[in-house]
Amino acid sequence: MKPIALAKTTIPPILTLVAVLLSWHAAVKFWDIKPFLLPAPLDVAHAAWNKKGELIQATGVTALAAFVGFVASLTFGTLVAFGFSQSKAIRASGYPYAIFLQTVPVVAIAPLIVNWFGNGLHSVMIVSFIVSLFPIITNATNGMLTVDPDLLDLFRLHGASRWQVWMKLRLPNAVPHIVTGAKTSSGLAVIGAIVGEFFVGYGTKWMGLGYLINYSNGQLRIPELLASVIASTLLGLSIFGLMTLLSGTVLRLWHQDA
Numbered sequence: 483m484k485p486i487a488l489a490k491t492t493i494p495p496i497l498t499l500v501a502v503l504l505s506w507h508a509a510v511k512f513w514d515i516k517p518f519l520l521p522a523p524l525d526v527a528h529a530a531w532n533k534k535g536e537l538i539q540a541t542g543v544t545a546l547a548a549f550v551g552f553v554a555s556l557t558f559g560t561l562v563a564f565g566f567s568q569s570k571a572i573r574a575s576g577y578p579y580a581i582f583l584q585t586v587p588v589v590a591i592a593p594l595i596v597n598w599f600g601n602g603l604h605s606v607m608i609v610s611f612i613v614s615l616f617p618i619i620t621n622a623t624n625g626m627l628t629v630d631p632d633l634l635d636l637f638r639l640h641g642a643s644r645w646q647v648w649m650k651l652r653l654p655n656a657v658p659h660i661v662t663g664a665k666t667s668s669g670l671a672v673i674g675a676i677v678g679e680f681f682v683g684y685g686t687k688w689m690g691l692g693y694l695i696n697y698s699n700g701q702l703r704i705p706e707l708l709a710s711v712i713a714s715t716l717l718g719l720s721i722f723g724l725m726t727l728l729s730g731t732v733l734r735l736w737h738q739d740a
Contacts, residue, residue, distance in 0.1 A: 521705045526712070529705035536694065537713050544675050544690040545717055547603060551610025552671035552721075556664055558611075559618025566619075567626035567652055568644060577623075584616040588674060592681045603688050606678035613674030614667040621663030625656025661729040668725040672718040691717070 503523050509515065510522045517525060530537060562580070566573040592609050599605045629651055637647050679692025691714045698707035 525705045526708045530709035540691045547606040547675040548671040550607045554611045555615040563622030566623045580619045588677050592678050596681045609678030610671045610674035614671040617663040617666040621659040625659025626652040629655045665725050668721050
């Protein structure tokens with residue numbers, strides 16, 4: 483990226499962040515807002531520095547749970563979409579249950595997962611997987627079904643099997659759709675991991691950002707709470723940015739291969 487283009491991309495968000503921080507600080511000082519309601523930005527930065535070890539470790543744990551949940555949803559969701567693309571009967575029988583994953587509140591799922599599978603990182607991964615699954619299924623299914631009918635007729639004319647049609651036609655056609663679903667799913671995986679951590683009792687070794695948020699809120703340590711929230715936001719932005727970068731690379735390779 484050229485320096486001028488890079489500056490145009492990065493400078494506006496930085497200026498917006500500076501404006502938000504200055505407005506936040508001014509509001510706290512002007513209205514004399516108590517720290518247990520809204521601490522000043524410098525207080526949050528101080529708390530984050532004092533707890534940097536815990537924040538870094540917790541961010542790593544949450545990132546691990548979100549990554550495993552996302553990869554599992556990407557793999558399983560693509561396989562489910564393959565089944566849906568093969569038969570209207572399969573699609574009619576299974577798609578309503580895929581929609582169920584999107585409509586049921588995540589705060590209702592998480593306690594059940596913990597009760598069924600016990601406390602620990604594996605339960606958080608399962609919650610992350612469930613929350614991030616639907617965008618993969620719906621986008622991949624849509625991509626596999628919206629193929630050119632003439633191409634389908636051509637494959638059938640040459641006696642292609644279902645597997646060959648899927649590998650040579652449906653899956654390549656679904657790649658851009660899967661990429662779009664993966665970008666959405668990656669953010670949901672972080673949300674699912676954090677919500678799952680609200681309900682999972684960790685030891686000190688597996689203390690994620692959700693646990694820190696819940697614990698800080700219970701202790702009314704608002705600066706630490708906001709520091710954990712900011713760390714969660716930065717984690718989500720980082721994963722989304724990484725997925726955007728990888729998606730662009732995959733799409734460029736896909737077009738070259740095509």
